[in-house]
Amino acid sequence: MKKIALEEAFAVPGIEKLTPGSLSLREFTQKMPKLLDLGEERLQAMDENEVEISVLSTTCPGIQGIVDASQEQPLARQWNDYLAEAVARHPTRYRGFAALPMRDPEAAAEELTRAVKELGMVGAMINGYDNSGDNPPTYYDAPEYVDFWKTAAALDVPVYLHPRTAPAERITYAGFPEMRGAAWGFHVETGEHVLRMILSGLFDKVPSARLVIGHMGELLPYWAWRIDHRIAVEGWDQVAAETGRGRKHTVTEYLKRNITITTSGTFDTPGLVHAISVMGHERVLFSIDYPYEDAREACDWMDGVDLPYDVKEAIAYTNAKKFLKLA
Template sequence: MGMELDTDLLSLRTFLVVCDEGSFAKAARKLWLSQPAISARIRCTDVSTNSYLNNRQPLYIVQHRSRPSGEVGEPQAYAGVGRSSIPQHDGRGMMQIIDADGHISERARGDEIRKYLPRGNARDALFPALDHLHTHFLRAPDDGSLGFGSPDAAEWVEFLDQTSIDWSVVYPTAGLAVGRIVAVDWAIVACRAYNNWLHEQYVNQTPRVKGMALLPVQDPQAAAAELQRAVKELGMLGAMLPSTGEGIKAHYGDRIYWPVYEEAEKLGCALAIHGGCHHHLGLDSFSTYYPVHALGHPFGVMIQCAAMLAHGIFERFPRLRAGFLEGGATWVPFFLDRMERSWHGHTQVDVHGEYIGPNPKEGAAQQFKRLVREGRLFVGFDIDDEGLGYAIQRGGRESFLFASDWPHEGFDAKTVRHEIDELLEREDLTDQDKEAIMASNASRFYSATPD
């Protein structure tokens, strides 16, 4: 059954509404004059209503806050599932869910982006192809599409509502290949156009879709300037650095990228090294894509993580926060074992006799774990990672970030919601693990909450 909400009711109160998803969303829009912020569908555990709900519709809980006269905004809402095995965000039985890595499909919206390019520079695509295999010879869906659409801001909010996710941080699709651009001037123009478009079409449309800028890493000074503009003027939470690409001058432990790290420290923003383009990782001669996809994502982020750790980037920039996304979680135990073993067997000094890499009294594995504890190193995980529990044991729960990857892998909201439910029911994760990886880690990494 549906329920009409009084549009003048602005005082703080909780509504328990038994209704279908569509009618509730309409009621919430009437009250707040904007997109609904339904964070959760919860199952009631109260004896008096449980039998009714089992035979009727799900129960929704939304916490509305008072707001000044004339203010238009989202209702405050929190997510949760009414089961004792699932962590609670606060004393009201509700848990927040933050998507640390979703995607938009800017190539499908090329006509929109072209207007942000300088006159005379319009072209069909801002970015090169990801690689020679990414979309070749794939089995196409029955509808003939590539398997995922190009959701706009409104469709993104609808997805968040349907999956009980509070907010998401979006990354590009074609723009994952920004590191492949070799013409420096074009890299600067393309990143600026993408960032302006992302701001106007997504970030400025709803506080529930956050943006991460693209940077022209081909010119680190220009990248630092664009990072400042994107954060201060466009409201981005930080920026993405591509894990691979012909246009990247060196690994991210190199001093040429110090200006980017210095600016990120000043701004207090996040930097995310994101996989997606798998050139020059030893996989170029493969003639089928799935092993390239399987290995390319973790290989790319592992290489850049090792570069930044071994070349002292986090020690030189003690307030820098970096995330390594879309490589899954299970590379972490392997990485820690290999880095620690090699550190003890192959410690190096420079020409002045100074140690290269982490503090010799600390070692590689302890350096990684310390940065995790300090809230400075984060890792995105695939929600169906079977080894997630072990990765948390080895690397620490404070590191891992939930990623929907929508619309890339979870092609619809139902699939994503099902995967979330399965994760929340896992017995190898503690309540504290679940709360950390589903919300608090992302909040700390991005240092943001919905406006």
């Protein structure tokens, strides 16, 4: 079954010097040769598993973890040019998600516009909160980011919010470093970030904004009922309205309206079935999370998952083709 994969990482040579925080991730150093490869080995893995197109993006923490915040904008531009050149070498096999300097919302909107209109990018990948220059984490529900989201909506491209390691000050992870990354902290951190966006009223201010999250929805499809239930029972909607955060819809409804999820790194059939039951299969896209995950394992799972063929085909290929407007 042919496939399109959306969360497929690469690294720019020397990235570990610019984002030393990445060295704390075991999988980063383990997979460095594959992250740097944008040619033969990656294409072979695609061919062997019927992946027709991979959408490439810079590995986390990417631009969001740059030590020198003043370098975010020029580096984002350089990395996007580098990716565009790689896509141009294999135009039928690769597409790109732009890296963005999110510390400056205006600069981020400008670079997204350039990347889409001049470089042919199909959207953007933001690697979670921004704490470049050791600044406190910045989240993108803040009012100063509304115009950025309006720019993405006007360009009609999705923004993929990828996880980052949970901030070091989270004392619940003290003594348990394995909890801060991909086993747990990645997903809690990203799920909370997206929930902030929803509860801030962002998707009422920009109703056509399109957000993508990976790993079968970063826990949100499984917890949406409980969130909506307790917000209603405890009367939080009234409090939110009184403080300027009124919303027109429930969290579950926003998941169905503005959020699309991918299967990246989560090859779990019961999880997929539940996500479909909450969001509909039209809002689920296939992804591998290559090279952090094994392409064969991901694709064998997708090929063999016990769902009607037309649903599998939509998740594996046709949903993404339409969503990204691929010819």
